[in-house]
Amino acid sequence: MSARKRPYVTLAYAQSLDGSIAGDTGRPLGLSGPSSLQLTHELRAAHDAILVGIGTVLSDDPQLNVRLVTGRDPQPIVVDSRLRLPDRCHLLSNGRGAWVATTDDASDEAVSRITAKGADVLRLPALENGWVDLESTMAVLAERGTSHLLVEGGARILTSFLKARLADYVVLTMAPRFVGGVPALVQHELSPFPELTSWKSERLGEDLVLAGELSWSDA
Numbered sequence: 452m453s454a455r456k457r458p459y460v461t462l463a464y465a466q467s468l469d470g471s472i473a474g475d476t477g478r479p480l481g482l483s484g485p486s487s488l489q490l491t492h493e494l495r496a497a498h499d500a501i502l503v504g505i506g507t508v509l510s511d512d513p514q515l516n517v518r519l520v521t522g523r524d525p526q527p528i529v530v531d532s533r534l535r536l537p538d539r540c541h542l543l544s545n546g547r548g549a550w551v552a553t554t555d556d557a558s559d560e561a562v563s564r565i566t567a568k569g570a571d572v573l574r575l576p577a578l579e580n581g582w583v584d585l586e587s588t589m590a591v592l593a594e595r596g597t598s599h600l601l602v603e604g605g606a607r608i609l610t611s612f613l614k615a616r617l618a619d620y621v622v623l624t625m626a627p628r629f630v631g632g633v634p635a636l637v638q639h640e641l642s643p644f645p646e647l648t649s650w651k652s653e654r655l656g657e658d659l660v661l662a663g664e665l666s667w668s669d670a
């Protein structure tokens with residue numbers, strides 16, 4: 452775990468039997484059945500904030516709110532280093548004041564466009580490839596009082612959280628079908644990935660839900 456203060460981070464996503472989280476062209480799949488979708492909304496209600504990458508906003512336009520159970524909406528957060536967030540996406544048009552994590556390199560003009568829509572832009576250090584430094588993002592979220600963060604994807608964001616060792620718990624919904632689409636993790640170099648310890652599983656409708664704490668063998 453990072454030495455800096457950060458929220459407790461849960462990764463939650465749905466995949467097919469072959470580990471796909473989206474269709475072959477990245478199109479959304481609706482993998483979760485009704486019971487596991489309800490669990491997703493229970494998880495949202497149990498977290499202070501919910502985070503996705505800009506890739507997910509561009510392909511799925513998610514609302515990231517609590518609709519299927521009674522509960523409080525978490526604070527929505529988008530990681531978006533180039534401020535590509537469209538004006539008309541749900542997260543900018545629903546008045547929930549999304550937090551947009553971008554880099555110090557973001558132009559004032561782009562920041563103004565997003566803030567004019569009621570969002571709060573967090574300027575954070577950039578990584579070498581221009582992406583947002585997630586460790587710094589987590590420190591800012593902790594300062595803002597976020598103690599439990601739900602990360603719902605997509606693939607690049609899930610990969611980055613795991614590579615940076617910024618994740619504590621995983622809730623994986625597995626739908627009983629093959630897809631042959633976009634894998635849950637993108638991997639360009641070998642890096643040590645964690646495993647689940649003290650996990651539990653449950654069948655919810657037609658889906659299998661697996662949940663447990665992450666641990667790195669060399670930690």
Ligand SMILES: NC(=O)c1ccc[n+]([C@@H]2O[C@H](COP(=O)([O-])OP(=O)(O)OC[C@H]3O[C@@H](n4cnc5c(N)ncnc54)[C@H](OP(=O)(O)O)[C@@H]3O)[C@@H](O)[C@H]2O)c1
Pocket residue numbers: 463464465466471472473474476477478479480482503504505506507508510511530531532533534535581582583584585603604605606607608609611633
């Ligand atoms: N089945 C599920 O549970 C589920 C859940 C969510 C999404 N999805 C699917 O996942 C797909 C989207 O995944 P994706 O990998 O394309 O997009 P993503 O993970 O949602 O967003 C990745 C983008 O975020 C930005 N970013 C900035 N800093 C980053 C960092 N430190 N680490 C990672 N990304 C950073 C980058 O774009 P910039 O360079 O522009 O900043 C990057 O390309 C969609 O097809 C969606 O349907 C599935």
